[in-house]
Amino acid sequence: MLLILLLTILAGLLLFFFFYKGYKNTQDIVINHVSIDNAITSEQTNKIRLLQISDMHLENISISPAKLYDRLQNHSIDLIALTGDFLDRKRSIPRLIPYLKVLNELNPKYGIYAVFGNHDYVLSHPNFNKLKQTLDEFGCKTMQNQNDTIMINGKRVNIIGIDDFSTKRSDIFKSYYGLEKGYNLVLTHDPNIVLDMKDFSFDYLLSGHFHGGQIHWPKPYHLVKMGKLIKMKMVKGLHHFNGKPFYISEGLGQTGINIRVGSRPEITIHDLTLETISEKHIVELEQEAEPAV
Numbered sequence: 001m002l003l004i005l006l007l008t009i010l011a012g013l014l015l016f017f018f019f020y021k022g023y024k025n026t027q028d029i030v031i032n033h034v035s036i037d038n039a040i041t042s043e044q045t046n047k048i049r050l051l052q053i054s055d056m057h058l059e060n061i062s063i064s065p066a067k068l069y070d071r072l073q074n075h076s077i078d079l080i081a082l083t084g085d086f087l088d089r090k091r092s093i094p095r096l097i098p099y100l101k102v103l104n105e106l107n108p109k110y111g112i113y114a115v116f117g118n119h120d121y122v123l124s125h126p127n128f129n130k131l132k133q134t135l136d137e138f139g140c141k142t143m144q145n146q147n148d149t150i151m152i153n154g155k156r157v158n159i160i161g162i163d164d165f166s167t168k169r170s171d172i173f174k175s176y177y178g179l180e181k182g183y184n185l186v187l188t189h190d191p192n193i194v195l196d197m198k199d200f201s202f203d204y205l206l207s208g209h210f211h212g213g214q215i216h217w218p219k220p221y222h223l224v225k226m227g228k229l230i231k232m233k234m235v236k237g238l239h240h241f242n243g244k245p246f247y248i249s250e251g252l253g254q255t256g257i258n259i260r261v262g263s264r265p266e267i268t269i270h271d272l273t274l275e276t277i278s279e280k281h282i283v284e285l286e287q288e289a290e291p292a293v
Contacts, residue, residue, distance in 0.1 A: 028265070029063050029071070029264065029265040029266070029267065030264045031072075031266075031268070031269060032269070033268075033269050033271070036271070046274040047271060047274065048078045048079060048274060049079075049271050050206075051079070051080045051108070052080075052083060053080070053268075054083040054085070054206075054209075054266075054268075055085040055208045055211060055250075055251025055252060056086050056096075056099070056251075057086075057252075058086060058092040058096060059088070059089060059092055060258040061254075062265060065098035065101070065102045068099065069105060072106055077109075078110055078152075079109070079110045081112075081114075082113070082135075083115055083117070084114075084118075084119075084120060084209070085189065085208065086117075086135075087120070087123075088122040088123065090123065090124075093131055093134055096135075097134065097138065103138075110150045111141060112139055113140065113159055113187055114142050114143065115163065115188055116164055117208070118167045119255065121164065121169070144163045145163045145171040147159060147161065147178070155182070155183065156183065158179050158185065159187065160176060160186045160187065161186075161187050162187070162193060163175075164188075164190055165192055166227070184203050184204075185204055187206050189208055189209050191227075191246060194244070195228055195229070197244075198242055201276075202246075203276050204246070204270070204272060206249070207247065207248050209226070210223060210226065210236060210251075211250055211255070212236035212266070213262060214254060214256075214259075214260055214263055215261045215263075229248075236248050236250050247270065249266050249268055250265065
């Protein structure tokens with residue numbers, strides 16, 4: 001009996017330590033810097049610095065708006081990309097506002113762009129509209145299978161916002177419709193969509209969704225149902241598929257149980273060289289996407 005009691009106490013202590021350490025990890029927020037250079041010559045090229053924040057999950061976020069500003073205020077940001085999963089409860093919508101104010105205080109030269117994730121679509125339709133309205137009111141251009149173009153030193157940058165793949169809201173043809181030749185930057189939530197984009201040109205794609213496994217120990221077995229990329233061991237960070245680079249953010253917040261093991265909350269700064277990998281597919285796609293008369 002004494003041995004059983006001692007083993008029970010030991011197991012309890014180990015479990016407590018596991019959850020305590022996991023909770024502390026949620027407060028160990030890292031800023032990752034990624035440099036993407038598609039240039040094939042040594043000539044001077046246009047560059048842009050992009051801040052990506054994904055999977056805020058405001059119900060379980062471990063950084064305050066003030067601390068977020070402290071971490072980012074000394075970085076010069078050209079563009080901000082928010083890649084979905086802001087929240088999944090109506091009462092969390094007001095909590096988003098101070099974070100949006102902070103992002104605006106960073107004065108991104110070319111604005112803030114946002115796409116939605118599967119958790120955002122848990123909201124009822126009126127509450128989802130309230131979330132979208134809140135983002136719009138604070139200067140975010142929300143994109144649901146849409147695109148926009150900005151000009152940087154005479155270089156056309158196409159920003160392509162593809163809606164959430166995991167909830168079957170993605171429409172790639174619609175997202176690319178009307179594009180002219182330029183640098184194609186794709187924003188989306190679920191990175192699995194890259195497996196369906198063989199015939200769609202992009203120079204860089206930003207996503208989130210997996211949380212780096214969140215509990216990535218010993219392996220993120222719980223992610224196995226979240227798409228083919230998991231089986232390909234593409235869970236976080238920079239990857240390539242069909243020669244095209246894409247990035248999977250570990251996200252800033254947590255979902256479900258508020259711990260992280262083998263992963264950290266992430267803020268990402270991407271330095272991009274605005275040279276296209278290929279412009280041929282864009283011309284072909286324009287023709288394919290042309291609506292029937």
